[in-house]
Amino acid sequence: MNGPAAAALTEWLAAAGFLCLGGFNASDDIVLPPQTNGTPAQSLLLIGSTGPSVWPKLSTSPEAADGGADPLDRYTRRALTEIAAAEGLGVVFPFDGPPYHPFQQWAKRCGGFSQSPMGVLAHHEFGPWAGFRAAFLSGEHLKSEQGTGASGPCETCQDKPCINACPAGALSVETGYDVPKCRDHLSKSRDLDCWSGCLARRACPFGGEHRQTPDIARYHMERFAAL
Ligand code: B12
Ligand code: SF4
Ligand code: SF4
Structure with missing residues (x-):
C-alpha cells in the first residue's frame, strides 16, 4: 500500500x-x-x-x-x-x-x-x-x-542488561527465557516489583519512552499469570 x-x-x-x-x-x-x-x-x-x-x-x-x-x-x-x-x-x-x-x-x-x-x-x-x-x-x-x-538492537547490545536485571535468574543468552522460573518468582508475592512490569524489559536501554505504565504492565502480567 x-x-x-x-x-x-x-x-x-x-x-x-x-x-x-x-x-x-x-x-x-x-x-x-x-x-x-x-x-x-x-x-x-x-x-x-x-x-x-x-x-x-x-x-x-x-x-x-x-x-x-x-x-x-x-x-x-x-x-x-x-x-x-x-x-x-x-x-x-x-x-x-x-x-x-x-x-x-x-x-x-x-x-x-x-x-x-x-x-x-x-x-x-x-x-x-x-x-x-x-x-x-x-x-x-x-x-x-x-x-x-x-x-x-540485541545482537550488538554488548552488556545485555536485561539478563542481570531479572531477580529470578530466568534469562540467559544460551537458554533464553525460563518461563517456570519467572512464574515461581511471581507467585511469591503480588507486591513484587515485577508485577508492575518485567524488570528485565525495563532495564533495556532502547525505547524507554514507549515503556508501559505500571497499571498497564500489571494488566499484562495478570493475563500472563493466568495463562
Ligand atoms: C503462547 C504465548 C506465550 C506463552 C509462551 C509459551 C511458549 N513457550 O510458546 C507465555 C504465556 C509464556 C507468554 C508470555 C508472555 N508473552 Co507471549 N505470546 C504467546 C502467543 C499468544 C503465541 C506464541 C506462539 O505459539 N506462536 C506460534 C508460533 C508458530 O509463532 P512464532 O512467531 O514462530 O513464535 C515464536 C514465539 O512462540 C517465540 N517464543 C517461544 N517461547 C516464547 C516465550 C515468550 C515469553 C515469548 C514472548 C515468545 C516465545 O518463539 C517462536 C519462534 O520465533 C504470542 C502471540 C502470537 N500469535 O505470536 C504472544 C507473544 C509472543 N507474547 C508476547 C508478550 C509481550 C509476552 C509477555 C511479555 C506478556 C507480558 N507480561 O506483557 C509474557 C512474558 C512474561 C514476562 N516475563 O513478561 C508478545 C511479544 C511481542 C514482541 N515484541 O515480541 C506476543 C507476540 C503477543 C502480542 N500480542 O504482541 N506468551
Ligand atoms: S537489553 Fe534490550 S537490546 Fe540489550 S539484549 Fe536485552 S532486550 Fe536486547
Ligand atoms: S517478570 Fe521479568 S524480571 Fe521478573 S522474574 Fe519474570 S522474567 Fe524476570
Missing part, C-alpha cells in the same frame, strides 16, 4: 491507538494465511501498539466498561476489523489460537526487530515494548516492502 491510501490508513490506526510496524510480500519461505474471502494473500501489514498508545482509547471503549474478560483483545478486534474492512483488507489476530499465527516470525520478516533473551522481540526505536495486535492481509503486492530491513 502506498500514497494516499497508506496515509489514510496511518491516520485511522493512530486515531484508534495503533500503528503500522512494517509489511512484506508473500514469498516461497513465508506463506500467508488466506484473506477473509478465501483468496490467497499477497502481502501483509503488521499492526501494533507500543507502551501506553492504545490505553486512552481502550479506557473509554465499551469493552472497558462492560466488565467482560479480555477488554484489550475485544477492543482490538472491533477497532481493527472496522479499519481493515474500510480498506478492503483481511485481518488476523495474535490471540486467536491455538494454533497461533506466527506473529514474531512476521515481525522479524518486516525488519527492525531482534530476538531478545526475554522471548519478546526488541526494536531500535520501540525497545521491547512493541505489542503485535493484528496483521492486515491484501490480495495485492506492496510496491515497496515497508520496514527497515535491518535487525533489532
